[in-house]
Amino acid sequence: MSRVLVGVKRVIDYAVKIRVKPDHSGVVTDGVKHSMNPFCEIAVEEAVKLKEKKLIKEVVAVSCGPTQVTETIRTALAMGCDRGIHVEVSGKDYEAMGPLQISKIFAALAKKEEASLIILGKQAIDDDCNQTGQMTAALLDWPQGTFASEVTIDGEKVKVVREIDGGLETIKISMPAVLTADLRLNTPRYATLPNIMKAKKKKIANMKPADLGVDMVSRVEVLRVDEPPTRLAGVKVETVDDLVAKLRANGTI
Amino acid sequence: MHREDISPCKSWTSTEYIIGVTVLTFVLLYLVNLERTTEAWVTDLQHCKLQLPIMALRSAVCRLLVNPQRCAIISASRSQGSAAPAQKDAEKASEKKAKAPKVQFNWRDGLELEGQLTEEEIMIRDSFRDYCQDKLMPRILMANRNEVFHRDIVSEMGELGVLGPTIKGYGCAGTSYVAYGLIAREVERVDSGYRSVMSVQSSLVMHPIYAYGTEEQKEKWLPRLARGEILGCFGLTEPNHGSDPGGMETRAKFNPSSHTFTLTGSKTWITNSPVADIAVVWAKCDDGKVRGFILERGMKGFTTPKIEGKFSLRASATGMIIMDEVEVPEENLLPKVSGLGGPFGCLNNARYGIAWGSLGAAEFCFHAARQYTLDRIQFGVPLARNQLMQKKMADMLTEITIGLQACLQLGRLIDAKKAAPEMISMLKRNSCGKSLDIARQARDMLGGNGISDEYHIIRHVMNLEAVNTYEGTHDIHALILGRAITGLQSFTVNN
Numbered sequence: 001m002s003r004v005l006v007g008v009k010r011v012i013d014y015a016v017k018i019r020v021k022p023d024h025s026g027v028v029t030d031g032v033k034h035s036m037n038p039f040c041e042i043a044v045e046e047a048v049k050l051k052e053k054k055l056i057k058e059v060v061a062v063s064c065g066p067t068q069v070t071e072t073i074r075t076a077l078a079m080g081c082d083r084g085i086h087v088e089v090s091g092k093d094y095e096a097m098g099p100l101q102i103s104k105i106f107a108a109l110a111k112k113e114e115a116s117l118i119i120l121g122k123q124a125i126d127d128d129c130n131q132t133g134q135m136t137a138a139l140l141d142w143p144q145g146t147f148a149s150e151v152t153i154d155g156e157k158v159k160v161v162r163e164i165d166g167g168l169e170t171i172k173i174s175m176p177a178v179l180t181a182d183l184r185l186n187t188p189r190y191a192t193l194p195n196i197m198k199a200k201k202k203k204i205a206n207m208k209p210a211d212l213g214v215d216m217v218s219r220v221e222v223l224r225v226d227e228p229p230t231r232l233a234g235v236k237v238e239t240v241d242d243l244v245a246k247l248r249a250n251g252t253i
Numbered sequence: 254m255h256r257e258d259i260s261p262c263k264s265w266t267s268t269e270y271i272i273g274v275t276v277l278t279f280v281l282l283y284l285v286n287l288e289r290t291t292e293a294w295v296t297d298l299q300h301c302k303l304q305l306p307i308m309a310l311r312s313a314v315c316r317l318l319v320n321p322q323r324c325a326i327i328s329a330s331r332s333q334g335s336a337a338p339a340q341k342d343a344e345k346a347s348e349k350k351a352k353a354p355k356v357q358f359n360w361r362d363g364l365e366l367e368g369q370l371t372e373e374e375i376m377i378r379d380s381f382r383d384y385c386q387d388k389l390m391p392r393i394l395m396a397n398r399n400e401v402f403h404r405d406i407v408s409e410m411g412e413l414g415v416l417g418p419t420i421k422g423y424g425c426a427g428t429s430y431v432a433y434g435l436i437a438r439e440v441e442r443v444d445s446g447y448r449s450v451m452s453v454q455s456s457l458v459m460h461p462i463y464a465y466g467t468e469e470q471k472e473k474w475l476p477r478l479a480r481g482e483i484l485g486c487f488g489l490t491e492p493n494h495g496s497d498p499g500g501m502e503t504r505a506k507f508n509p510s511s512h513t514f515t516l517t518g519s520k521t522w523i524t525n526s527p528v529a530d531i532a533v534v535w536a537k538c539d540d541g542k543v544r545g546f547i548l549e550r551g552m553k554g555f556t557t558p559k560i561e562g563k564f565s566l567r568a569s570a571t572g573m574i575i576m577d578e579v580e581v582p583e584e585n586l587l588p589k590v591s592g593l594g595g596p597f598g599c600l601n602n603a604r605y606g607i608a609w610g611s612l613g614a615a616e617f618c619f620h621a622a623r624q625y626t627l628d629r630i631q632f633g634v635p636l637a638r639n640q641l642m643q644k645k646m647a648d649m650l651t652e653i654t655i656g657l658q659a660c661l662q663l664g665r666l667i668d669a670k671k672a673a674p675e676m677i678s679m680l681k682r683n684s685c686g687k688s689l690d691i692a693r694q695a696r697d698m699l700g701g702n703g704i705s706d707e708y709h710i711i712r713h714v715m716n717l718e719a720v721n722t723y724e725g726t727h728d729i730h731a732l733i734l735g736r737a738i739t740g741l742q743s744f745t746v747n748n
Contacts, residue, residue: 031357071372078376191380193414193426200373 002116002175003058005109006047006081007102008040010065010072011126024224026095036072039121041079041188042181046151047119048080049186055153058082060113064097064105066090070204077199078191084204085109089216093209096218098127101209103135108212110140115176117158122147122180133180143173146180361620363654369661370431377428378435381415382442389443393568397444397712400563402570404484404528410440410451411481417459423475425459431664434609441610442617445716446569448610453524454478456603458485461533461545465587465595470547474531486557488520488534488548488574489596495522496729497744498535498543499593503576505536505546507583514538514546514581520574522723526557527572533587534574535596545587545595554579565719601677604724605667608680609660611720612653614713615688618695619649621710625699636698645694652687660684675737682730689717 061076073084137144145160441448503518626636
């Protein structure tokens with residue numbers, strides 16, 4: 001029987017209108033509503049479903065960030081995870097944190113917790129990187145089943161149906177493995193009242209990246225953040241000749 | 254305006270003095286006026302920032318008036334001189350948040366209720382809010398229009414564990430009364446009919462069985478009620494006895510030979526009754542005392558006709574309970590209470606939920622009216638630009654915010670077992686009365702569109718008429734409070 005690590009990221013809620021900070025160093029996060037990344041919700045739901053089918057024994061929810069991320073871990077616990085791990089990262093380290101650092105943390109945790117599966121969301125809705133799952137698998141030298149829309153555990157192997165550009169691809173990979181959840185994998189449950197109350201008693205362990213031997217130095221520097229350019233009004237032309245002339249004039253042809 | 258070329262205390266002639274003061278006064282007035290017009294165009298945040306240069310000017314004027322000496326004039330002119338460019342800087346810097354006050358007013362949560370809730374209460378509210386907005390909101394338009402009761406919602410709510418949430422054990426969550434209130438508020442934000450169904454099941458069916466029933470009765474009924482597997486209803490009101498339940502005509506005769514009670518009578522305005530599996534009915538026994546009985550669907554003589562032609566709470570099924578010599582086994586008697594204290598205990602439980610709930614309906618109407626008046630342009634400006642609209646919204650915001658604070662305090666008192674029934678009466682009456690008024694105002698703000706159920710507000714207006722009336726009318730609660738205030742009862746004409 002196995003243990004699954006699920007990554008949950010605290011991101012700005014999908015319904016919030018994003019505003020860029022006046023100094024263009026990032027987006028405004030103070031006082032803005034945050035919630036669990038939707039793809040992480042799907043990952044948690046999948047892990048809890050596997051546990052309910054008795055295919056895995058324990059689900060551990062992991063999040064990296066400042067104290068506020070414990071709210072996100074509690075939501076995962078309320079959905080059915082057994083315990084949580086909060087990897088404390090704050091200040092400059094948190095602002096510079098990216099997929100590379102997270103995947104190093106997950107790789108270290110996977111070895112420490114002797115996990116047989118890591119399930120992550122395919123990407124986060126704030127940075128849209130779609131890298132953490134793949135990097136984690138590479139660091140651990142584990143097989144990966146990304147963009148999963150269907151997951152079936154078959155003994156020591158996992159059958160994954162992946163959503164790819166051309167359609168659906170089915171692969172069979174051996175455990176331990178990394179999976180990333182895509183939109184149609186499942187519909188996350190609402191946390192029920194009894195589970196929310198049980199979540200209070202579940203443990204959230206606290207640790208720092210240094211405890212796992214991970215250095216948080218980022219190789220990426222954000223130079224500037226801008227809003228998308230405002231959409232300009234269209235121009236109407238009378239004839240095709242006018243159109244060609246205009247396109248020539250602004251250098252398109 | 255800088256006068257650094259003049260040494261600090263050069264003496265002036267009186268003419269120069271008068272000219273200087275006059276010029277200064279005009280300049281000051283001009284600048285203060287500039288402030289006022291600028292204020293009219295900036296947002297709330299920026300308004301606060303411009304206070305600083307205004308204050309600088311005010312202090313200059315004060316110094317001038319208090320100390321009309323030449324040194325003061327010069328220092329005033331200097332400060333005023335530095336105030337002018339500072340004011341321009343402030344205008345430029347109004348985009349930056351350099352001098353903003355730390356706390357920004359949140360019209361959605363006027364008195365920071367959020368900070369007064371525990372993490373668990375917030376999670377419960379958020380999870381249930383998502384369910385209500387995702388699963389209940391899409392159904393309500395047609396359910397209300399066509400008077401359809403979706404029995405499924407009871408099972409769905411049961412799965413989420415929100416039925417009988419304050420009960421400990423028997424498959425219930427055992428959470429705080431504040432959480433119950435938050436749940437009621439979220440469901441009533443969608444529809445008062447749905448909240449009525451939840452209130453009846455939780456406070457009027459599960460609560461009496463929990464508070465007044467035997468262990469066998471609790472084991473038999475509570476888990477199934479909690480899951481929403483079976484639906485219950487509460488039979489107290491009669492066609493001839495609404496506000497005076499003590500005068501009820503339903504009788505329960507005990508038959509010693511068969512150990513059963515024979516119930517005869519009728520109850521009306523019973524939420525859920527047409528589709529209920531069980532009914533908790535209150536009847537007068539041979540000794541003249543009111544007691545509670547559990548009637549089960551299928552008992553001979555027990556029928557539940559639907560009440561037609563309702564214009565309120567259309568998404569919930571309402572009917573009568575007709576009992577024609579129904580044989581009820583004595584195991585179905587709720588033994589731990591007799592007298593009107595029994596039903597009133599249940600009603601107080603439900604009334605508390607309604608106090609929170611009706612404010613949820615009011616919040617929906619307020620937010621909807623705000624959005625509508627921001628979007629709709631008349632005479633070239635949004636409706637929300639008008640003073641009449643803003644006054645109405647200010648009143649709504651105030652009542653909702655204050656009402657919620659009161660409900661929170663009441664919830665905490667109930668959890669600490671320090672609440673009196675009159676407190677609940679006071680808040681049920683306040684929340685329902687104010688919410689009905691808010692809904693009506695909001696309907697008015699939407700103009701013609703306000704009467705269309707597509708905009709939902711008219712549905713809340715209709716529903717809140719019933720909510721204001723049931724569980725003790727607005728006036729009856731006034732009498733309850735009047736008796737507590739004066740010691741004199743005014744329910745009856747006799748003493």
